[in-house]
Amino acid sequence: MRIVTGEPIPVRVRDAAAQAPWRRFAEEFAESRIALFGLALLVFLAVVAIAAPWISPQNPYDLAQLDVLDSKLAPGTPAAAGGLYWLGTDDQGRDMLSGIFYGLRISLTVGITSTVIALAIGLALGMLGAYVGGWLDALIMRVADIQLSFPAILIALILLAVLGQGTGKIIAALVTVQWAYYARTVRSAALVEREKEYIEAARVLALPKWRILVKHLLPNCLPPLIVVATVQVAHAIALEATLSFLGLGLPITEPSLGLLIANGFQYLMSGKYWISFYPGVALLVTIMAINLVADQLRDVMNPRLKR
Amino acid sequence: MSAAARPLLEIEGLRTHFFTGAGIVKAVDDVDVVLERGRILGIVGESGSGKSMLAYSILGLVDPPGRIVSGRIALEGVDLTRLDEPRWREIRGARVAMIFQDPMMTLNPVLRIDTQMVEAVRAHHAVSRGAALERAREALGRVGIASPDERLRNYPHQFSGGMRQRVAIAIALINQPALVIADEPTTALDVTIQAQILSEMQALCRDAGTALIWITHDLSVIAGLADEVYVMYAGRIVESGPVDDVLDNPRHPYTRGLIDSVPSRNAPGRPLAQIRGVMPSLLALGEGCAFRGRCARALDACRAAPPMAAAGGRRLRCVNPLP
Numbered sequence: 219m220r221i222v223t224g225e226p227i228p229v230r231v232r233d234a235a236a237q238a239p240w241r242r243f244a245e246e247f248a249e250s251r252i253a254l255f256g257l258a259l260l261v262f263l264a265v266v267a268i269a270a271p272w273i274s275p276q277n278p279y280d281l282a283q284l285d286v287l288d289s290k291l292a293p294g295t296p297a298a299a300g301g302l303y304w305l306g307t308d309d310q311g312r313d314m315l316s317g318i319f320y321g322l323r324i325s326l327t328v329g330i331t332s333t334v335i336a337l338a339i340g341l342a343l344g345m346l347g348a349y350v351g352g353w354l355d356a357l358i359m360r361v362a363d364i365q366l367s368f369p370a371i372l373i374a375l376i377l378l379a380v381l382g383q384g385t386g387k388i389i390a391a392l393v394t395v396q397w398a399y400y401a402r403t404v405r406s407a408a409l410v411e412r413e414k415e416y417i418e419a420a421r422v423l424a425l426p427k428w429r430i431l432v433k434h435l436l437p438n439c440l441p442p443l444i445v446v447a448t449v450q451v452a453h454a455i456a457l458e459a460t461l462s463f464l465g466l467g468l469p470i471t472e473p474s475l476g477l478l479i480a481n482g483f484q485y486l487m488s489g490k491y492w493i494s495f496y497p498g499v500a501l502l503v504t505i506m507a508i509n510l511v512a513d514q515l516r517d518v519m520n521p522r523l524k525r
Numbered sequence: 526m527s528a529a530a531r532p533l534l535e536i537e538g539l540r541t542h543f544f545t546g547a548g549i550v551k552a553v554d555d556v557d558v559v560l561e562r563g564r565i566l567g568i569v570g571e572s573g574s575g576k577s578m579l580a581y582s583i584l585g586l587v588d589p590p591g592r593i594v595s596g597r598i599a600l601e602g603v604d605l606t607r608l609d610e611p612r613w614r615e616i617r618g619a620r621v622a623m624i625f626q627d628p629m630m631t632l633n634p635v636l637r638i639d640t641q642m643v644e645a646v647r648a649h650h651a652v653s654r655g656a657a658l659e660r661a662r663e664a665l666g667r668v669g670i671a672s673p674d675e676r677l678r679n680y681p682h683q684f685s686g687g688m689r690q691r692v693a694i695a696i697a698l699i700n701q702p703a704l705v706i707a708d709e710p711t712t713a714l715d716v717t718i719q720a721q722i723l724s725e726m727q728a729l730c731r732d733a734g735t736a737l738i739w740i741t742h743d744l745s746v747i748a749g750l751a752d753e754v755y756v757m758y759a760g761r762i763v764e765s766g767p768v769d770d771v772l773d774n775p776r777h778p779y780t781r782g783l784i785d786s787v788p789s790r791n792a793p794g795r796p797l798a799q800i801r802g803v804m805p806s807l808l809a810l811g812e813g814c815a816f817r818g819r820c821a822r823a824l825d826a827c828r829a830a831p832p833m834a835a836a837g838g839r840r841l842r843c844v845n846p847l848p
Contacts, residue, residue: 414630415625415626415630415631416630416631416632418586418625418631419623419631419693420633421617422584422617422618422622423617423648424613424614424615424618424649425618425644425645429648437635437636438633438634
């Protein structure tokens with residue numbers, strides 16, 4: 219047999235930056251069109267929420283701008299002060315479109331803030347439990363177990379009944395309900411990662427303990443946590459909407475989406491569907507967008523689902 | 526005795542036991558090891574024979590429920606079993622380093638190679654990032670990685686298995702330790718890469734005067750690499766001596782069995798010589814020779830613990846050795 223020597227096979231060398239983990243991750247994420255659509259939708263909703271004071275036809279918090287004579291108008295009715303009520307008005311003459319913009323702002327703020335705080339608390343407690351072990355670990359995890367054995371809505375209701383209403387209070391309630399998920403997730407991830415050889419290798423190099431914990435262990439525990447956090451933002455928003463709908467969430471002067479839905483609930487049977495319907499659609503679209511993104515995140519970050 | 530005349534590593538009567546719910550597991554039981562500077566020592570044994578626990582004992586990384594019960598581990602005259610954690614930190618990674626079995630797992634997947642190498646240097650030396658990076662570059666060059674400047678900026682997943690093991694070796698050698706412990710570092714690699722890494726490792730240690738402990742279950746690796754071999758069975762050293770002596774003329778029946786079960790030593794078409802049975806549970810060892818249940822030469826005397834006997838550079842723990 220003759221061995222043919224010819225041109226060396228060209229090796230495609232990708233530059234280091236293209237191979238960075240976040241870059242690979244972005245490429246994999248973009249493989250799903252529906253996830254990209256979800257992400258675009260989410261970005262759009264976030265921009266609307268942030269820009270609400272500037273793009274809303276009316277400031278729904280400013281009672282001076284509300285005209286009770288304009289109450290319960292159907293979508294598309296011209297306003298007395300000029301302009302058009304695109305999505306109608308509620309029983310206090312509030313422009314629904316403006317209400318939804320502002321409501322979205324509150325819902326997203328509450329959802330994201332509570333998730334970030336709960337994530338920080340859960341992360342710290344979970345890592346501590348996994349790293350220290352022993353009775354502290356047992357204590358943290360039993361508290362988490364007890365917490366998770368009660369329905370989230372029940373705990374939040376009790377807390378709000380005790381604390382009273384307000385944005386800060388509802389965030390506190392949502393954090394209380396959520397931290398246990400993160401603590402559990404990060405603990406289980408850390409227990410798996412801790413046994414891996416690269417941690418052992420770091421110990422052999424006698425790197426400082428905090429450095430092993432923060433620079434080696436923590437980043438490798440993040441993927442499942444990011445997925446849980448994304449799903450939990452949607453949960454938090456839905457839970458806040460539920461609480462507001464039940465009248466325990468935010469004050470009526472600063473309506474979130476849930477409160478707007480509750481507001482129109484009594485008129486639903488009398489044909490004035492828009493007061494509840496459009497905030498409901500906005501809530502649905504928001505949660506759906508977050509879940510689309512979360513689904514793809516889970517697929518990309520879970521090595522077991524790798525094709 | 527002056528420090529210079531002392532061997533680099535002296536282990537005397539080391540016992541590392543694990544106190545589990547089911548009983549005491551004697552993972553390392555009465556082990557003596559002597560290693561001179563710059564020499565290569567092979568530790569051979571099957572899975573669960575305690576060879577990795579011996580390595581972790583030397584590094585002071587035995588996790589609960591295990592602990593060193595008794596014995597002395599002297600590295601450069603310092604008894605490692607009595608060190609506190611701050612003193613350990615000066616020795617671990619600087620005077621003694623370790624290379625692990627699976628190169629896919631020993632590098633942190635989310636950190637770039639330069640980050641991991643620089644932190645290895647700076648954990649032990651107060652040098653600037655630039656100086657540490659320079660060392661990292663040299664270290665990568667030494668282990669035969671082409672264009673180290675580019676490779677430093679890569680992530681572990683961009684390296685092949687053999688390359689990753691080279692990076693791991695470079696990290697282990699970066700602080701010029703006096704002793705490197707390699708725990709089956711070529712087992713996960715294919716045979717050609719294995720041979721390359723072996724010869725490079727040998728050359729690197731010879732050049733730097735680094736002593737090497739090579740832990741493996743593969744006798745053919747030890748044959749070409751080590752100066753001395755220690756055969757371990759159920760937590761005990763059963764035979765030790767110069768590698769040629771032991772492999773050419775094994776006297777412990779277990780060593781003989783290990784050598785006979787190397788495929789290349791068997792005639793084609795004949796069944797592979799095996800050691801019958803499996804290693805007994807370390808929980809149920811009791812007194813006496815742990816190998817006696819599988820040994821063709823077992824006597825009644827084997828029920829009592831066989832003493833370690835020295836004979837002409839060889840040490841042997843057997844009451845009825847092969848001639």
